[in-house]
Structure formats: C-alpha cells, structure tokens
Amino acid sequence: MTIIDLANPSRFLAFTARVLPWLVAATVCAFAVGLYLAALAPDDYQQGATVKIMFIHVPNAWLAMFCWTVMTVAALGTLVWRHPLADVAAKAAAPLGAAFTFLCLLTGSLWGRPMWGTYWVWDGRLTSVLVLFLMYLGVLALWRTVEDPSRAARAVAILTLVGAINLPIIKFSVDWWATLHQPASVLRLGGPTIHRSILVPLLVMGLAFMLLFLTLHLAAMRNEILRRRVRTLRLMQAQAGA
Amino acid sequence: MILDLGPYAGFIVVAYAAALAVVAALIAWIVADHRAQQRTLKDLEARGIGRRSAAKEVA
Amino acid sequence: MRLTASALTCVRSGREVFAGLDFSLVAGEALLVLGRNGAGKSSLLRVVAGLVRIAAGKLLLEGAAAELTLPEQSHYVGHQDAVKPALTVQENLAFWAQFLGGEAAAATDAALAAALDALDLAGLATLPAAYLSAGQRRRLALARLVAVRRPIWLLDEPTSALDAATQERLAGLMRGHLAGGGIILAATHGPIGLAATQELRLAGAAPSAGPPGPGDAA
Amino acid sequence: MRLTASALTCVRSGREVFAGLDFSLVAGEALLVLGRNGAGKSSLLRVVAGLVRIAAGKLLLEGAAAELTLPEQSHYVGHQDAVKPALTVQENLAFWAQFLGGEAAAATDAALAAALDALDLAGLATLPAAYLSAGQRRRLALARLVAVRRPIWLLDEPTSALDAATQERLAGLMRGHLAGGGIILAATHGPIGLAATQELRLAGAAPSAGPPGPGDAA
C-alpha cells in the first residue's frame, strides 16, 4: 500500500541486479572445484565408487531441509512483521525446496539400490523426507490455488510453521528408529567422522549447492516481485477500464 | 581423464545426470519466467498504466 | 460515549475500497452510510466491526466499558443472517443470546420471548428456521439486537426483505436505542425511518474500486 | 400469450400457505405480488416456477412455445443469487447463459457483454464473484434476464440491495420486457417503478400459520 512497501521491493530489485552476476560466477567456480575434487576423491573401502553419489545426495539433503528453514523464517516475517518481502521469499523458496528434496530422494534411492539392494525402504529417514517432499507439494498447491497472494502468504506461513516439526524428525529419525540409513557423520556434535579425503569434496559441493540455492532464490524472488507488480497493474487497468 | 566408476557406474551417472537435469530445468524456468514478466510489464506500462500507480502495490 | 474515525482507509484483497474517511458520533447519534453499490458501505461496517483489518487511519471508542474492545460492544447485522436452518427460531436466538450476552443475558427466557415479540416472531418460535420466509429470517437476525443489549449497532441494509409494518417496528427499536444513548451505523439505499442523523455519503469507486473517493461526513 | 391461475393452492411441508388464488395475465402485463412477510409471495413465485408442487388448482400458459413447459420459459430470480464465488463475474453469467439458453444464446460474447453492460457490471467482468458487494451480486443475478431471452420473468424482491440508479435501470429493463410482450410476476414490499400493473395482495397467514387466508385477485 504505502510507498515504503514499494520502496523495499524496488530497492531489493536494484540489489539483486548488482549481486546476481557475482553469485553466478561464484557458483560456477565452486561447482568446478567441487566436481574436480569429487572426481579425484578415492573410493570408499566398503561403498566403492558409489560413494561419489554422496557428493550430490548429501548437499541436496541439506538443502531440502535448509529451504524449509528459510520458509519458516520467512513465515515469521509474514505473520509477525507482515513484511511483503517475506511473502516473496517464502513463495520463491518452495519450488526450489521441492526440487532439491526430489533430488535427495532420487539420488538416495539410486544409492540405495547398490548399497541396500533396493530402491526404497520405508524407514524413518527416507519416509520423513518423503513427507517433507509431500509438504512442499502441498505448499506449492496452496500457492497455486489461491489467487490473492497476501492471503495465500499468511495461510502458507501458518502451514510452514506447523510443518517445521518435521525437520527435527528428519534429522534425528536415524537415531530414533533403527534404520538402514547412516547416522549423521558430518553435522554431528563432536565433529565429523568421515575421512578428510571425502569430507573436503563433500563440503565444497555443499558450498556449491548452497551458492546455487542463493542464486536461484534471489532470481526467483525477483521474478515474484515483478509478477506482483504485473498483477497490481492489471487490477489498476481493470479499474481504469471500468 | 577417464574415471573408473566400478560396477555401479550406471547408478552414479544417472544420479549426476538427474541432478544436472533438474538444476537445468530450474534455471530454464526462472530465466523464462523472468523474460515473460519483463515483457508483460513492458507492454502494460506501454499501455500507459504508469509505474506511479504501481505504488498502490500490495505485496 | 464517542466513536471517532480519522483518515480511515480500507483495502480488501489488494484493492483500495475507501480512504481518508472521517466521522465522529456521540451517544444517541446515528450515522447513515449511503452510496452506490460497491461504494464501500458494508466494508466500512465490517471495518468498524473488526472483521476487516484497518489499512490506515484510526478508529477510537471513548467513554464506554474500558475493558471491552469496539467489536465486543457492537452488534453486527450484515447481509447474511447467521441463522441455522436446522435449529428452530427459538434455538437460534437463544444460542446467540447466550453466546453474545455471556452471563448477562444468560438464557432468561423472558428476555428471549420479549425479543421474539419485538419482531413479531412469537408465533414462529418453534418452527425450524429452514421454513422461514426471507423477511422472517431477517427479523430473526434483527431479534439479536433486542435479546442482547449492546451500545453500538452496525446494521447493513437492515430493512431489506422487511414488510412495511416491520420496517416501522425496526425504526421504533432504533429510535429507542438512540434515546437510550446508543450509537447506530446503518448502511442503506433508502430511508429507514430515522429522524435527525448524520449522513456519510461514500463517493465510492467506479463499479470496480477505481481511485479512492474520500468519504465526506455531512 | 396468457398465463392463468385458477384456485391455486400451495402447501409447504404440511402447512397451507395460500389457497384459492386466481389471476390472469396477458402478454405485456405485470403482476405485483404484495403482502406481509410470510404471506406467501415467494411461495407463489416458486409454484409458478415449478419449484413447489401445486397442491390444488390449475396453472395454465396459452399461446407460447407449445413444446416448452412453463418453468422452461420462465426466468426465476429468487432471494438467492445463484452466483458462484469461485467463478468470475463473466464466467458466472456465461455459464447461465449457455445452460439456460442452450444453442440459442450459445456463448455469443456480444450478448454477454451487452447483459453485463445493461446492469453496469462491465468493469467487473474479470473479478471473482467472491469480491462482489451485495448489490453487485444482485445485479449479476439480474443480468441473466438480459443474457437469455425468456417471455416470463419471476422476480422475488428484485430491487433488494440495489442502489437507486440501478433500480431505475431495472425498471427500464422491465418496461422494455413488457413492451416486448413479456409477462412479469414480481414480489415486492415497495414500489419497483412499473406503471400500470395488476396487484395481488396476499392476506397471508397469521405469523403462526393459522387458518389459511384466501388470497383475492385485485
């Protein structure tokens, strides 16, 4: 409504315009290095070359959870401070999160075939991630079916907050239920337990994917802001036409 | 250089390919979307619904 | 008691309905909200009732029960009647009396009977509301005003579907309420039988809320 | 074309609403149905629309498209607007135009635009009906009358929620319809701006549907 609400988005647009190129560059470099290291990384003594799947599986898994975290923060922004940018951030993050979760599931089950002898088992970790994926789809559906963005934003925000309980479930499912899936070996108290030769490329790939997320998220937010501007203008036009 | 991916090369390749595909799709979508929005914005403003009125924006 | 609105602005799903509205009512005063369809009459009442968020401006109620918010001291009779077809007339009114009145109006059947009488529904008390005619439903909705005593009445086209006799009754009730130091905001297209009142004519919008027209208090 | 009712009686869920009603209308004539709330105005219209079974008496339409029944040649605008909030104004009207009009009015967008214009809804065409104000909804319901051409109009308090300007528009439409040889039955509590018309005053039952009062044609 007020000039401020407009100012923020437009100042944000200027900001993205400046930052995006650098982010893209950084992402590309990170991936170059990461993939190179991943290629050089030695095979795991028990998992053989398939350990290479880890270099995409794990970063995607982390991002899957990170995206929902971002959405949760944005949700607070929407409900508490009613900040329009929060709505935009939440909406832009949802499809990315869905995509990364999908990749986590896919690469995971591709890894599972050789390691566990099956693509899919209904263990705590796998299923809780599947639930995360479903909730992403639910959120996407909500965004898609509600025409009025601010109304949708508030609804999605509440859903996101409640859905956040799934994150700890995912994180600790491996410890709570007896599962096939490895327990945390990187993000754990008392430091990582993986050998450096694998840990380093993993972390670099993690960084690369994180940069990728930031880039895409900024770009998506920019699109969303433009989309809302279009919507507003359309309304103006309808009113002018009346 | 040629990597020796062992017996499960297929799975690894598919995993990496899939990741590449999905990320590519995301990028493509975002770029296309950006183009589309820009275009509509342009011709809306061309039709004289000025930026000023967009100050009424309710994000 | 004084109800003041200053620079009140209403935005509904991104569209500005009215902006910069000012009025001020003291006990015993009524405000007729006028304007073409889509001018924002109902929106204004809903804003006052706290059912639509205030986009900008202020709404202030002074000199009334301090611990209660404005909506909690207001009766709202909107376009919809809030009548459950599955319940009888009596049950419908009794529920709202108890729910809105709390301890106060707690189920004093006398009060209910009086309220039903006041709108000439006594004969229908035991009828399922599903059988009511449009006007009878409307009367049942209006009966809330009598059943539970609240200082501020927000009436959205209260006379719609009422026959001449009942319109007269309603006018009587409203006059009584004002005489008792109440405040009435009524949106209407025609006369509703109130003598001296303020008028607020919403310039409203082109059929689809165009540039906001500042309402001017008469 | 001639519409005759003889000794018409209506019983709703066991309660006699009116009995022994007679009237007769020829093309170009309008019948104003008057009476207090609960008198049976809506019931009469619903009987004519074939929505309430005829308990006794006869209802006859002569000199119209023979292969069509009376309801199939009538427009009914009741207390409810038959508007779907989830659809846009345009979609709502388009649906009824195609559904009621069949091949005839098949989606001639021009006709739709004209109908929307006739009720000053053009500016709202793309708006979801959920956003409409009461009067705008009512206008959308009335737009059906224009979008699809049918000889008999059954209007239940058509002016409710309409602002003065639109009431005038509607009166114009009705006069046009009559001039074109149509027939109108309108239930109303106030004047609706039709000049020479028959009036049917329903004595109606005591509020607590007592012994049925026989309606007498004026």
Add this chain to the structure above:
Amino acid sequence: MTNVAALLMRDMRLAVRLGGGAPIGVLFFLIVVTLMPFALGPDLALLRRIGPAILWLGALLASLLALDRLFAADHEDGSLDLILMSRLPLEVTVAVKALAHWLTTGLPLVIAVPVLALFLDLEPRAMAAVALTLLVGTPALTCIGAMGAALAVTLRRGGLILAVLVLPLTIPVLIFGVAAANAAVVGPMPFGPPFTILCALSLISFVIGPFAAAAALRHGLD
C-alpha cells in the same frame, strides 16, 4: 449440447478452483499410501498385499469427501432451482455432474496408480490390473454417492440417510474391486470373475444412480 458442456465445464472448474483438481487428487493418494507404512511397518510384502485395499479405501474416502457437496452447494446458493427449471432432463444433469465429479476425484486416482505402485513395488502387470479395476469401479462409487447426495439435499436428515442407506451400497463394489485387484497382484484366484462382477455392478449403478438421484431431487421439491 451447449448446456451439457457448460455444466460439465463449470463443475470441473469449480472443483479445480475449490479443491485443487487432479494434481491435488494425485497428491492425496500419494499421502494416503505414504501413511500405510507408518501404520503397518515397513514390511513390503505385507504392504503389497493390502496396497490395493488401501487404494480402494482412499478412492472411497476421496469420493465421499467431495460428494456430500455435489448438490448441497448448488442448493444453498439457489443454483439448484435454476437447474431444476432448465430444459435439460434432470437425469442427464445428474449424470453430467457425477461425471464432472469423477473426472476430478476418481480419474486422478487411476492416473496416480503407477506412482503409488512404485512405492508398493507392484510389477507392471499387477499395477495395470489395479488401475483397471479402479478405472471401472470409481465411477460406480460416484454414481452411488450421487444418489446419497441428492437425498442429503432434499431431506433434512440427509447426512444420516447418506451414511446409512448409501454407504452400504458401496461395499459390494469395494469388495469385488479389491478382490479383482488382489487376484491380479498376489493371486492365486483368477482375475476374470471378480472383475466381470465389478463391471456388472458399475453398469447397474450407472443406470440406477442418476435416475434415483433425479427422482430424489424431484420429489424433494419445496
């Protein structure tokens, strides 16, 4: 023709706008299937055995969820009055509305089966069979439900009637549907017999459903 098309389009549009349409339907069944392992444990063999039953229950639930509003919504906003007054035979109207309902709730399930089959790891043949039974059976559920929906609108105690009279009617469909699906998935009995019975049941309900519903609406007049 126009009016049939118009009604179909409108009902489907409403379903999509209000309920989210086919994608949501698929999502729904995905979730229902995901629920099973939580209840039954990760035993895939077991899941495979009762998978079809769960899918059928999901189908029943889905059609029930949307069904009770099939006519109620139109009744409450007055649309039903105009529909009753129209030139379209009421039976046709009912059939069209039922079709729209099935297209938005039943069909998605059929489409979703392949995905779900993956989770229950059914082999292609079995999957095809399950999908086939659902394709044949779900319309029957809708038609039977339509009958109940019509009663629900016209009688004050409709909900009760819907439950007590109509739901039991769906049991045979469910039983033979599940039986056929199971025969295909785990055997040993042949797929044919139960499936033919299922087809028969569906055909019957296609005929009876709309007529009964139309009758209910007509006699519910007033």
Add this chain to the structure above:
Amino acid sequence: MTNVAALLMRDMRLAVRLGGGAPIGVLFFLIVVTLMPFALGPDLALLRRIGPAILWLGALLASLLALDRLFAADHEDGSLDLILMSRLPLEVTVAVKALAHWLTTGLPLVIAVPVLALFLDLEPRAMAAVALTLLVGTPALTCIGAMGAALAVTLRRGGLILAVLVLPLTIPVLIFGVAAANAAVVGPMPFGPPFTILCALSLISFVIGPFAAAAALRHGLD
C-alpha cells in the same frame, strides 16, 4: 461459561440434526474393517497382527470426513463474523468447536472399536488398549484437522486440499498410536513408552491446533 456451553451445545445439536460426519465416519470406519479380510484373505493371525493399524488408519481417514465443514458452514451463513466479534478468545472458540466435533465424530469411533474388535478377533485386553490409544489420539487428529479447516475456510477451499495439507501433520500421532496399540496386542515391546509419547503428542496438538487455527482465522480476515 454460558457462551462456551452454548457453543458446544449448538454445534453438537447441529451435528446430530444434520447427521453429517458422525454416522458417515463410523460407517466408513466399519467399511475399512470389513474390507480388510477381503484384502488379506482369511488369514486371522495376520489380521490380528495388523488389526490395530487398520483401526488407526480407518480412524484417521474417517475423522477427515466432517472436518472441512467445521468452519465453512459458519462462514457461509455469516455466523463466523459474530463468533469473531464475541468476547470469547478465538482460541477457546476453536477448541470448543473442535471438542464438539470430536464428541460427535471421534468418540463414536472409540465406542465402535469393541464391535470391530470382533471382526479382527482381538482379545479384550488388546481391544481395550486399542480403544484407549484411539481415545487419546483422535482428539489430536481433530485438533490438527481444525487447523486445516481454518486454513481451508479463509482460502475458500475445501475437500481434498484440506486432507493434503493436514494428513502429513498427523503422521507422528499415527506412528505412536499404532506403536502403542501394537505393543499391547502383539508385544513384545512394552505399552508404556509409545503411549506416553502419544499422550505428549496429543497435548501438544491440543495447544498448537487451536492457536494455529485461530491465527489462520484472524489472518484470514477480510
């Protein structure tokens, strides 16, 4: 107090008069159970083993049936406006409505368990345990559902999308409900731990549900 009582009475009265959710829910529940033998064949041992899980799945799905009307009905006839304006804190209002809903749809399921236990021939102890878990768990389902219902009404949505939003959130309840029931029926693990977790989950959702729902209604304003 009067207003709470009034609201509770009114909602229950409506539920009974309209006969919507409760009977349908129970019947759906029944159908779920009767269907299982056809899905699994006459293998009673297996039936007994997964009996509790089936009952829980049934309860979960059944409790969805009436939910989408929890606020929608009041929204459509304008009652919700008055409820929002009342002096009763919105959270309390939601809780009361949820309670009324549970009393008319959840409780009947619990009561129905003994009957169904016969089908799955559970011995009394097991049956009691299952009933107990449902008694503790179904209110949680209702509270979580209430949130979905509130979202649905502010978005003018209903039907499947509601289920899609709510079901994933109910999974923890389902897991521990079944775990507890199983522990009691087949063992070997003790009944206590999962049951206490179930109670904890219920308590949490009693708190979160009403607050989230109230928030949804408030933010849905306009």
